[in-house]
Amino acid sequence: MTLQVLEHLERIRARIVGDEALVLAEVKEALVPIRKAYEESQLPLPYYEGLEQEIVGFVPGEWRSVALGYTGKEQREFGLWRGGDPVARITYVFVGLLIGGLCVELPFIPIWEKWFPFLLAFSAWWLPNAQVAFHKRRYARALGGISVKMAKLQPQLEGRVRMEDLLLPEKGDPREQ
Numbered sequence: 001m002t003l004q005v006l007e008h009l010e011r012i013r014a015r016i017v018g019d020e021a022l023v024l025a026e027v028k029e030a031l032v033p034i035r036k037a038y039e040e041s042q043l044p045l046p047y048y049e050g051l052e053q054e055i056v057g058f059v060p061g062e063w064r065s066v067a068l069g070y071t072g073k074e075q076r077e078f079g080l081w082r083g084g085d086p087v088a089r090i091t092y093v094f095v096g097l098l099i100g101g102l103c104v105e106l107p108f109i110p111i112w113e114k115w116f117p118f119l120l121a122f123s124a125w126w127l128p129n130a131q132v133a134f135h136k137r138r139y140a141r142a143l144g145g146i147s148v149k150m151a152k153l154q155p156q157l158e159g160r161v162r163m164e165d166l167l168l169p170e171k172g173d174p175r176e177q
Helices: 002-011 020-040 045-075 086-105 116-125 127-160
Strands: none
Touching: 002 020, 002 045, 002 127, 020 045, 045 127, 086 116, 086 127, 116 127
């Protein structure tokens, strides 16, 4: 459920991340189809309600604290020089050639392969992509961390739900009526 809520929030992150009330409203909206699926499957509602309380109490604050920083970096193009445009990439290539050439020519650096400057130049072209991938991966890990923290809270929830609430009522059971 946490992953579904996070997925819903991520689709509209840029629009809602600045407003705590909007985030909470979207979390509740993301839980509506999950509640319907629970009801259709005739699963015990007390467990779902406890889980819903845990998610509403935990996920919005955690997600917002992570998403605010990432969204700010994203709006600043992750700090890329010139946004990683072709001019910036060509400059990176020439700097890579220069540094690679110095590494080959300086006697105190033990690199003698003549192809090394070209390897650095080729790699430098992809530097902006690597920076963006680094930030996205870091953010994805932070979102995964929210899910892991929520999973660790689940045993507490299971302690609050009675076994009788989880069992389906038998025929002739007064709870059925």
